[in-house]
Amino acid sequence: MLSLEKNEILLLITGVEILQPNDSNNVLNSKKFKEISLFSKWEKFRQINEEAKLMLIATKNALDDAKVDINKLDKTKIGLVFETIFGSFTNYENFEDSIISGSLRPQEFVCSLTSFVTSAVSIFFGIKGPCITFSGLHSFVDVILYSYQLLKTKICNIVIIGEWIKFSKTLSKYSSAENYKTELFTTIVLKSLDGFKKNEYSPFYKSEFCRNFCIDFTLDVIKEEVFNYENSLGITSLAQKIKFLKQQGMKNFCLFYITEDKNKINFLYESKNL
Amino acid sequence: MNECVITGVGIVSAIGVGKEKFWESVVKNRSGIQDSTFLDLSKYNCKKVAEVKEIVGKINRGYKFLKTAVEEVISDAKLFASDISKQKVKVIIGSAHGSLIDWENWYRKETEKFFSIEELGFRLNKEFNINSLPLCVSTACTSSTIALGLGLNMIREELADIVIVAGVDVLTEFVFAGFHSLRALSSTFCRPFDKTRDGLVLGEGAAAVVLESYEHAKKRNVEIYCKLQGFATTSDAKNFTAPDFGADGIYRCVVNALSDAKVEPKDVSYINAHGTGTLYNDKAECVAYKKVFQQYMSSIPISSIKSMVGHTSGACGVIEAVLCCLCIKHSFVPATFGLQTPEEEFSYFNFVSVYGREQKVKFVVSTNLAFGGSNACVVFGKE
Numbered sequence: 001m002l003s004l005e006k007n008e009i010l011l012l013i014t015g016v017e018i019l020q021p022n023d024s025n026n027v028l029n030s031k032k033f034k035e036i037s038l039f040s041k042w043e044k045f046r047q048i049n050e051e052a053k054l055m056l057i058a059t060k061n062a063l064d065d066a067k068v069d070i071n072k073l074d075k076t077k078i079g080l081v082f083e084t085i086f087g088s089f090t091n092y093e094n095f096e097d098s099i100i101s102g103s104l105r106p107q108e109f110v111c112s113l114t115s116f117v118t119s120a121v122s123i124f125f126g127i128k129g130p131c132i133t134f135s136g137l138h139s140f141v142d143v144i145l146y147s148y149q150l151l152k153t154k155i156c157n158i159v160i161i162g163e164w165i166k167f168s169k170t171l172s173k174y175s176s177a178e179n180y181k182t183e184l185f186t187t188i189v190l191k192s193l194d195g196f197k198k199n200e201y202s203p204f205y206k207s208e209f210c211r212n213f214c215i216d217f218t219l220d221v222i223k224e225e226v227f228n229y230e231n232s233l234g235i236t237s238l239a240q241k242i243k244f245l246k247q248q249g250m251k252n253f254c255l256f257y258i259t260e261d262k263n264k265i266n267f268l269y270e271s272k273n274l
Numbered sequence: 275m276n277e278c279v280i281t282g283v284g285i286v287s288a289i290g291v292g293k294e295k296f297w298e299s300v301v302k303n304r305s306g307i308q309d310s311t312f313l314d315l316s317k318y319n320c321k322k323v324a325e326v327k328e329i330v331g332k333i334n335r336g337y338k339f340l341k342t343a344v345e346e347v348i349s350d351a352k353l354f355a356s357d358i359s360k361q362k363v364k365v366i367i368g369s370a371h372g373s374l375i376d377w378e379n380w381y382r383k384e385t386e387k388f389f390s391i392e393e394l395g396f397r398l399n400k401e402f403n404i405n406s407l408p409l410c411v412s413t414a415c416t417s418s419t420i421a422l423g424l425g426l427n428m429i430r431e432e433l434a435d436i437v438i439v440a441g442v443d444v445l446t447e448f449v450f451a452g453f454h455s456l457r458a459l460s461s462t463f464c465r466p467f468d469k470t471r472d473g474l475v476l477g478e479g480a481a482a483v484v485l486e487s488y489e490h491a492k493k494r495n496v497e498i499y500c501k502l503q504g505f506a507t508t509s510d511a512k513n514f515t516a517p518d519f520g521a522d523g524i525y526r527c528v529v530n531a532l533s534d535a536k537v538e539p540k541d542v543s544y545i546n547a548h549g550t551g552t553l554y555n556d557k558a559e560c561v562a563y564k565k566v567f568q569q570y571m572s573s574i575p576i577s578s579i580k581s582m583v584g585h586t587s588g589a590c591g592v593i594e595a596v597l598c599c600l601c602i603k604h605s606f607v608p609a610t611f612g613l614q615t616p617e618e619e620f621s622y623f624n625f626v627s628v629y630g631r632e633q634k635v636k637f638v639v640s641t642n643l644a645f646g647g648s649n650a651c652v653v654f655g656k657e
Contacts, residue, residue, distance in 0.1 A: 119646025136392030
């Protein structure tokens with residue numbers, strides 16, 4: 001049985017994008033996406049790496065999916081929370097090679113920073129809120145919890161979360177590389193739906209919440225799944241699930257965490273059978 | 275909402291390993307900057323760095339730093355093994371490059387293994403029997419400042435009983451060459467806020483602090499250094515390497531952090547600036563402080579310790595947090611080593627130069643900035 005306590009909010013998932021190779025090739029090429037033309041006239045386009053190009057495309061598509069016109073929003077109230085384990089190791093390798101050859105390439109150094117991709121998305125879209133990069137692909141719960149706090153405290157009205165894996169020579173030699181079969185770039189757009197103050201639970205439950213999520217009094221029509229701390233690539237797992245459920249006709253996806261059991265993130269969506 | 279306090283500090287820096295040695299150097303205004311002894315910088319015209327001499331060897335250098343700082347912080351906060359095993363303890367690490375020196379050695383075929391930043395966290399948790407997944411923030415030079423903010427949120431929201439926030443970064447030829455290629459390194463000496471400043475000097479080090487709720491600390495009957503009272507992070511959304519000269523992002527960041535801390539600008543006793551010693555960073559910071567603190571800039575002491583410990587990249591946020599804790603504890607504000615004559619535009623600022631000052635410290639603002647336009651600010655308050 002779902003119970004919401006205190007001033008809990010729900011995180012509405014309004015847009016999703018996953019870029020993954022759709023053929024036997026396990027690498028992505030930004031030039032193969034028609035959206036790249038939207039970015040190619042940007043003055044800084046030549047300074048950015050392939051990872052940043054692909055994440056720009058993924059972010060743009062997720063915002064479109066969320067039907068968000070970012071230029072109509074207060075950009076100081078938009079946040080980015082991205083994670084990646086291997087960052088931009090191709091640039092690490094290129095810059096290291098340039099040290100060895102004695103011909104330094106400064107842009108390779110700048111692109112090698114783990115947070116470079118997040119910065120590129122921030123700069124292109126003009127996002128001026130908190131922009132954070134986690135190093136590691138086990139941060140899913142922390143990404144959600146931090147997004148939750150940004151939305152709950154009204155620091156942000158929208159948070160875009162994401163993760164990416166880009167292959168490199170380093171990754172191919174890495175001990176756990178076999179866990180990562182293809183390159184991928186995932187983004188999810190989150191907004192908040194608040195108003196679950198304990199004393200006001202019933203009215204909200206009947207009106208706004210019902211309308212958005214079609215929860216009836218039994219609540220058991222809501223599908224509920226739990227992601228736990230062990231999940232690697234949690235953001236992509238969630239995005240894949242949403243894409244699949246959308247194809248099945250499901251809609252209105254949201255996340256919340258249970259105050260009493262903070263290790264769990266709950267995922268809810270509206271069933272088409274309602 | 276829980277009040278968050280700091281109950282332990284640990285530090286590895288070029289001016290001392292351990293809080294006593296570090297603080298003695300700060301008070302005596304010593305700098306750890308000199309020619310590198312373990313990096314071969316013969317092909318570069320700049321040679322100055324701030325190295326940690328007490329910990330030798332390149333292999334596992336980042337992990338050695340981290341372990342040393344965390345060992346000290348656990349002891350300083352009187353965290354016993356039973357506390358760690360029975361309570362919800364979270365480790366958050368901030369690092370720009372993690373154990374890059376191991377990667378560099380691996381890439382040059384000098385070693386067989388390297389570790390990601392996240393693996394440093396896993397190793398640390400295993401070593402200290404911490405039963406949670408580490409969280410690793412990598413936002414270049416704001417990494418560990420943002421890690422502090424995330425730790426503050428966890429304590430406020432009761433997501434953890436204890437949070438150990440650490441920062442680490444190690445000198446490597448990779449990072450040195452990177453900053454050199456961007457012409458950001460000083461060819462002489464690091465002089466933050468001085469009108470003759472000509473660049474930064476890279477450093478290395480690690481630091482850690484223990485965060486817990488006020489009630490939790492009182493129940494454990496441990497010494498409280500200070501409150502971690504406010505945090506904010508913003509983005510410039512302008513440039514990859516240069517700051518926004520209008521300093522709007524830094525301004526919003528400091529204002530938001532003060533608002534989060536519920537502290538008025540006039541009540542701030544000390545500003546621990548990022549102060550790298552580059553022409554543009556220091557100027558942008560001063561523009562932002564002028565907007566935030568207005569007429570009070572002539573009375574609020576401001577300094578940077580980067581001319582003592584070097585610019586320690588992602589570790590600087592927690593290294594400076596340790597400094598701020600000790601400033602509050604000892605009622606002392608440090609000097610900016612090397613600062614002689616500030617720029618005319620900011621000459622009315624209350625820069626602390628040559629000698630540190632004994633004075634009561636109630637609220638401290640500590641700011642860090644990073645490539646990509648990342649800004650982060652924390653506010654510390656006396657208990």
